Each structure stands twice: as structure tokens, then as C-alpha cells.
Amino acid sequence: MSELTHTISPDAKTHLIAENKPISGKKGVLGTHNSDEFYNKLKSTGKDINNMIDPKNIVYDKDFPGLQTIEYKIPKGDGKEGFLDEYKIIKSPQTVYDPSKYSNEEMYQWGLEAMTNGYLEGYLICGEASNGMEFMGYFRNGEITNFHPVTSFD
Structure with a gap:
């Protein structure tokens, strides 16, 4: 380059750390690669995080502890401002880093x-x-x- x-x-x-955008029904969490911010974004739906992330779907980087790629789901929107108890798999996994x-x-x-x-x-x-x-x-x-x-x- x-x-x-x-x-x-x-x-x-801002994209790297924490986007100030709502969760997208198509793309999931936009930006937000700081793991604390990513988990906070998912928790902001009011739904159980365990329904969105299965620990078996987390890949930990062998060379960089605290760097991980997460396959996740998001709750479907209710057509208003809330979320249903149905989940959609996001096709693009999220790579996040541990800010600690x-x-x-x-x-x-x-x-x-x-x-x-x-x-x-x-x-x-x-x-x-x-x-x-x-x-x-x-x-x-x-x-x-x-x-x-x-x-x-x-």
C-alpha cells in the first residue's frame, strides 16, 4: 500500500473500537472490534448472550491471546424497536480483541x-x-x- x-x-x-450504530438485521454488529464493546452491543438487545454466542463457535488466536473470532447470532427485530426470541445467524464472524x-x-x-x-x-x-x-x-x-x-x- x-x-x-x-x-x-x-x-x-471509531469503527475499530465501537461503532455508534444499531445492530443491523443483515450484517449484525458493525465495527466494534473491542470485545467489551461488542458484548455490550449484544447485551443491549436485552436478550441472553448465551443464546447469541456458543463458546464452541469462538476461535482463539494461537499467537495473540485475547484475539478471537466469534460466530454469533442476533435476535430478530419485532418490527418496532424491540427484539423477538428468534435468532438469525450472522454470516460474517466478528474478530474482537480484549482491551485488557x-x-x-x-x-x-x-x-x-x-x-x-x-x-x-x-x-x-x-x-x-x-x-x-x-x-x-x-x-x-x-x-x-x-x-x-x-x-x-x-
């Missing part, structure tokens, strides 16, 4: 580093920070719109 002229979206840090192990600022700086060192594939940027942590980002119209850690590039 260093050979491409690019800017970083002013919203990239990695600060928000560390994650943001490593993400910036990975985006600078990364390679562009279509609109996706895959990169690695100097500590070996991998990140994926999104590139549109000369701007890196957002990025997040990943446990693999699969």
Missing part, C-alpha cells in the same frame, strides 16, 4: 501499520503489523475506510 496514495477515514478508529490485553490505541496503531505494509486485492487490504498481528481493511476511492484484526486471511 505504501506505493498507493491514500488517506485514512476519520471514522476508522491490547489497548484501543495499540490496536489502532498496529492497524495503521498493517495497512501501510499491506497488499491490495480488489477493495480489500491485507496487512501485517511489525508484531505479526494481521489486519484486513477496506479501500474505496483512495481512502482506507476501516480496518480490523483477523485471526487468518481465509
Whole structure:
């Protein structure tokens, strides 16, 4: 990416830590890769978190304790502002980091580093920070719109 002229979206840090957007019925939790914020977002539905996340569906990164990818479900909306006791599987798992192990600022700086060192594939940027942590980002119209850690590039 260093050979491409690019800017970083002013919203990239907010996306990484905690988006101030409601849960999407199609995409689930948007951004919000800080695990505390991610769990708080799911709990904000008022539903039991155990109905949304099965511990068997959490993949822990072997090299970075506190980095994990979570397959999850969200409660279906009731058509108003509430949620039903029915759940929808979100197709894209969420990769989150434990803020007690990695600060928000560390994650943001490593993400910036990975985006600078990364390679562009279509609109996706895959990169690695100097500590070996991998990140994926999104590139549109000369701007890196957002990025997040990943446990693999699969």
C-alpha cells in the first residue's frame, strides 16, 4: 500500500473500537472490534448472550491471546424497536480483541501499520503489523475506510 496514495477515514478508529450504530438485521454488529464493546452491543438487545454466542463457535488466536473470532447470532427485530426470541445467524464472524490485553490505541496503531505494509486485492487490504498481528481493511476511492484484526486471511 505504501506505493498507493491514500488517506485514512476519520471514522476508522471509531469503527475499530465501537461503532455508534444499531445492530443491523443483515450484517449484525458493525465495527466494534473491542470485545467489551461488542458484548455490550449484544447485551443491549436485552436478550441472553448465551443464546447469541456458543463458546464452541469462538476461535482463539494461537499467537495473540485475547484475539478471537466469534460466530454469533442476533435476535430478530419485532418490527418496532424491540427484539423477538428468534435468532438469525450472522454470516460474517466478528474478530474482537480484549482491551485488557491490547489497548484501543495499540490496536489502532498496529492497524495503521498493517495497512501501510499491506497488499491490495480488489477493495480489500491485507496487512501485517511489525508484531505479526494481521489486519484486513477496506479501500474505496483512495481512502482506507476501516480496518480490523483477523485471526487468518481465509
